[in-house]
Amino acid sequence: MMYKVEAIVREEMLEDVxxxxxxxxxxxxxxxxxxxxxxxxxxxxxxxxQEIDALMKxxxxxxxxxxxxxxxxxxxxxxxxxxxxxxxxxGKIFAYEITxxxxxxxxxxxxxxxxxxxxxx
Ligand SMILES: Nc1ncnc2c1ncn2[C@@H]1O[C@H](COP(=O)(O)OP(=O)(O)OP(=O)(O)O)[C@@H](O)[C@H]1O
Ligand SMILES: [Mg+2]
Numbered sequence: 001m002m003y004k005v006e007a008i009v010r011e012e013m014l015e016d017v018x019x020x021x022x023x024x025x026x027x028x029x030x031x032x033x034x035x036x037x038x039x040x041x042x043x044x045x046x047x048x049x050q051e052i053d054a055l056m057k058x059x060x061x062x063x064x065x066x067x068x069x070x071x072x073x074x075x076x077x078x079x080x081x082x083x084x085x086x087x088x089x090x091g092k093i094f095a096y097e098i099t100x101x102x103x104x105x106x107x108x109x110x111x112x113x114x115x116x117x118x119x120x121x
Pocket of ligand 1: 008034036087
């Protein structure tokens with residue numbers, strides 16, 4: 001079974017999480033800058049006398065597709081270890097089952113699409 005791990009972390013965790021995932025030798029990842037809110041549902045605040053909606057906070061989203069449950073759990077554990085501060089807003093991790101993957105260059109599908117080849121950069 002293939003899985004996608006989607007991890008929303010603090011902006012300042014970008015470099016550390018990326019480095020930790022490289023260290024465990026995952027074969028690919030996506031990173032996006034997103035906006036969102038969690039359990040606190042944001043709040044309103046005053047900036048220079050103006051009430052502003054601070055509902056949405058900038059966050060970083062990592063997406064990693066892996067080819068086994070073992071890798072899924074390893075990726076989750078790695079991100080938890082690195083991105084944890086113990087404070088509100090540390091982030092969330094979601095995992096999904098993936099039904100297929102295709103490597104466009106070779107036509108490889110499923111498990112094979114996610115494997116590293118010797119001639120890969
Ligand atoms: N239920 C959810 N559905 C979709 N995205 C979520 C959900 N909960 C959190 N997120 C995303 O994760 C980000 C960080 O969430 P956050 O860490 O605040 O979660 P939390 O459950 O409120 O935990 P904490 O109590 O530690 O703040 C949010 O900005 C949002 O992008
Ligand atoms: Mg929160």
